[in-house]
Every structure is written in structure tokens, then in C-alpha cells.
Amino acid sequence: MSKPFIEVAAGLILRPDGWLLLAERPAGKPWSGWWELPGGKIEAGETVLQALTRELKEELDIDVTDATPWVTYTHEYPKNIVRLAFCRVTGWNGEPAGIEGQRLAWVDPHKPITVGTLLPATEPPLRWLRLPDRYLITSIGHTSNLPGFLEQLDNALQSGIKLVQFREPAWANEAGLEEVKEGFRQVLQHCHDGGARCLLNSVHPESWRAQADGVHWRACDAQAQETPPSPAKGLVGVSAHTSEDLAAARRLNADFAVLGHVLETPSHPDQPGMGWARFAQLAEEASLPVFAIGGQSMQTLNAARQYGAHGIAGMRYLLAG
Ligand SMILES: Nc1nc2c([nH]c(=O)n2[C@H]2C[C@H](O)[C@@H](COP(=O)(O)OP(=O)(O)OP(=O)(O)O)O2)c(=O)[nH]1
The missing domain is CATH 3.90.79.10 (Nucleoside Triphosphate Pyrophosphohydrolase)
Structure with a gap:
């Protein structure tokens, strides 16, 4: 029965x-x-x-x-x-x-x-309640941008950002591995000095993960994992756009998912956002806390919460405070 x-x-x-x-x-x-x-x-x-x-x-x-x-x-x-x-x-x-x-x-x-x-x-x-409500994702892009980024990061940390993701696919494509790794080391140091945790995106070498405060899986990498890889150190985040991505997040015992993009965003200029109604639907079935991403800023945090978000994630607007 x-x-x-x-x-x-x-x-x-x-x-x-x-x-x-x-x-x-x-x-x-x-x-x-x-x-x-x-x-x-x-x-x-x-x-x-x-x-x-x-x-x-x-x-x-x-x-x-x-x-x-x-x-x-x-x-x-x-x-x-x-x-x-x-x-x-x-x-x-x-x-x-x-x-x-x-x-x-x-x-x-x-x-x-x-x-x-x-x-x-x-x-x-x-x-889940212990997760901060803002998740800042790096967008350095080039070695010459690093000093300016670190300055902005310090301001963001001072304004209360407690969770950061190092994600630099474009930079990793055009610069040497050691250069990007040094950038990661510096971002991590600034985060720790500012009382924040820094997760490493799965686009970067696995061997760097031991230094990070956890891993953030790209949706495609999360889908490709059959079972949670050996006990994860620290937090586990997963990027999601669909129900299947959220199922992958649950399979990986993720602490949270980042779902979007919700609104139009300069980082995906050709793709329309999923909108709040679809976001709310997916968030309700997620079974774990969900950060809204795409066009998010402090002005959208309350709206995001009305639609079931735990918090907001983003690059530009969160960096600007
Ligand atoms: N309210 C509440 N219920 C929880 C929590 N965690 C958890 O497993 N439950 C379970 C226990 C119960 O099986 C169910 C809640 O049912 P309940 O018996 O409290 O509901 P109720 O107040 O309507 O009670 P009743 O009128 O039926 O006696 O959910 C929690 O944090 N809060």
C-alpha cells in the first residue's frame, strides 16, 4: 500500500x-x-x-x-x-x-x-537559511582587468557580499593557465580577507578545487556526473536552466542552484529571459534553494523572493553594490 x-x-x-x-x-x-x-x-x-x-x-x-x-x-x-x-x-x-x-x-x-x-x-x-542572499560571479575577462576588479570586489565585500564564484571561461581561453590561476589565488585571498567564501567554477582545472571553498558546476558538467564525486569539500552550487538541470543538482546533493537567466542580461544579449512565471514554476520543483540570475540587482531582490528565490546572483550589478 x-x-x-x-x-x-x-x-x-x-x-x-x-x-x-x-x-x-x-x-x-x-x-x-x-x-x-x-x-x-x-x-x-x-x-x-x-x-x-x-x-x-x-x-x-x-x-x-x-x-x-x-x-x-x-x-x-x-x-x-x-x-x-x-x-x-x-x-x-x-x-x-x-x-x-x-x-x-x-x-x-x-x-x-x-x-x-x-x-x-x-x-x-x-x-539553507545560512546561505547568503547575494552570490557574486566574477567577470574579469583579461589579465589587465584584474587590479580594477579586485578594487571593486573589495567594495562589494565591504557592502556585505559573502559568497563569490570564480568563473572565467573567456579569460581562460585567451590567457595562460598560470596567469588565470594567479588571478584565482588573488580573488580567493581578497574574499577570505573580506570574510567571504569563494567557489570555483567547474570550467577550471579540478586540481585548483582544493584551495576553493567549494565547487560550482556548469549545467553541462552537472548533467555529466552520474553520482556525486567523492565527498565534496565545502559548498556545492549548480547552474540550471531547465528541470533536468535541477534534477542533476539534486543528484549532486547541491546546496543550491542558480536558475536563469530570468530577465534580459548583457551577458546573453541574444537570448530572451525565462521570465518570473517560469522561474517560479522551476523554483517550486527544485527542492533546494535557488538564486535568480539574469538582470538581477538589489532592486530585484524583493521581486525574486516573491517568486520563490532564496536570493540573487550576478556579475555587474552585484559588483557595483
Ligand atoms: N509544521 C511543520 N511540520 C513539519 C515540519 N517538519 C516535518 O517533518 N513536518 C511534518 C510533521 C507532520 O507529519 C506534518 C505536519 O503536520 P501537523 O500534524 O503539524 O499538521 P496540523 O498542525 O495541521 O495538525 P493536525 O491539525 O492535523 O493535528 O509535517 C516542520 O518543520 N514544521
């Missing part, structure tokens, strides 16, 4: 200081005593955000004023399969209270969670 399939809306209720609300499952419910994100089952005819708003009123007595879809994730338990639509909740009226007698705790998601044991399906979103 097939297992029951449950659809759930769950909220990452985030205070302005970044702390997150967790709740203990009350006595009398399955998994009582385990900690979770507040929320509950989606009823027939309800949208995810309607279900979330109702559940948070019933369980916490708060009125949600600002919530956006985030990652939708399916987990198989021994007795059922749960599809969790996680949403970021950043605005509400009222002070959360444990209406069903459940204990509540505000926690810093960037530190180990010590309040109690999390439900198995609640662990991934806490890990």
Missing part, C-alpha cells in the same frame, strides 16, 4: 536580527517533543500562504503581514511522505504565543541548534 502524502506549509519566522522561531510539537500529536517550524497541513482549496497564515494564527496567535514562498521540499518518513512548502515570514502583528501549550524558542540559525531535536525534515531548511 502506498504511503499517505501530506502537504504542509511551514514558516521560517525571521526577526529583523535574523533569529528564527522554533516550536516544540505538543503532546498528543505525532512526533510530540520534537522541534519544528510552526505551520501545519494545507486544507483543500487553500493556497500555501493562506494555509500558513491560518496555521500561524491558530498556533501562535500572530497575524502574518509579510511572507514569501521559499523552498518546497519532499521528505519520506517511515509512515508517510510529507511535502513541505517552507515560507519566509518577515512581517507579522502580535507576539508569538504557544496557543497549543507548545514551547517556543528564538534561535540564531547561524549557530548549532541546542534547544532540542529537530524533526528530520526541518534540518535542511535551517542549513
